[in-house]
Amino acid sequence: MPSQDPQAGPPLPFRRVTEAGYADTAARTFAVDRGPGGVVRLTGPCPRCGAWISPPAVAETVRGRETTGPGLVTVVCDCEEPHPQRPANRTGCGAYWNLTIEEVRR
Numbered sequence: 001m002p003s004q005d006p007q008a009g010p011p012l013p014f015r016r017v018t019e020a021g022y023a024d025t026a027a028r029t030f031a032v033d034r035g036p037g038g039v040v041r042l043t044g045p046c047p048r049c050g051a052w053i054s055p056p057a058v059a060e061t062v063r064g065r066e067t068t069g070p071g072l073v074t075v076v077c078d079c080e081e082p083h084p085q086r087p088a089n090r091t092g093c094g095a096y097w098n099l100t101i102e103e104v105r106r
């Protein structure tokens, strides 16, 4: 799928960074799918570089709690766009943020 936009400016350098706005933006734009076994799949545009990503997320549930509550996961951009200064063994632009996922457990 084409993801190169000629109107886009110079590519963002890889940077391990988070901003408060990332979580807010992602909370609105990311779709959350729950599969069997509690696997959570996120899909949406990276709030930093704008690439469409679907990073896996593992919801961390607090043991001992019987009530359903929100789960907090850390999402890391794993786009495949070229970002300067990115380590060879990494993907994404370096952005990361926390996302609250409403747990649905039965």
Ligand SMILES: [Zn+2]
Pocket: 046, 047, 048, 049, 050, 051, 077, 078, 079, 092, 093, 094, 095
């Ligand atoms: Zn990104």
Ligand SMILES: [Zn+2]
Pocket: 046, 049, 050, 051, 077, 079, 080, 081, 083, 092, 093
């Ligand atoms: Zn990117």
